[in-house]
Amino acid sequence: MVFQDRTLVCSDCGDDFIFSIDDQQYHLEKGYTNEPKRCLSCRRARRASYNRGGGGGFGGGGGGGFGxxxxxxSIVCAH
Known part of the structure; x- marks a missing residue:
């Protein structure tokens, strides 16, 4: 498969960003079927908001970005 750099529009800020050849190859290797919707700075801001949200026992950190x-x-056993 031949890749070329592609210009996409961020769904959050509306700015153009490049979906690079390397990024496209990475997506293929990981089995991702959708192209990215957000530029790097909006993806980082979105991940940071997950980490600040503090809901549940999710420790934040590594990959993903879906909730x-x-x-x-937590439960305490009376025994």
């Missing part, structure tokens, strides 16, 4: 994970609860 904060399942809600978790």
């Amino acid at each position: 904060g994970g399942p809600q978790t609860y």
Whole structure:
């Protein structure tokens, strides 16, 4: 498959960004079927907002970007 740099429009800020050949190859290797919707700065801001949200037991950190994970609860056993 031959890739070329492509110009996309960020769905958050509306700025143009480049979907580079390297990024396209990475997406193919990971099995991603959708092209990115956000520029790098908006992706970083979105990830940072997940980490600040603090919902549940999701520790933040590594990859992804689809929500904060399942809600978790702590329980104390009376035994």
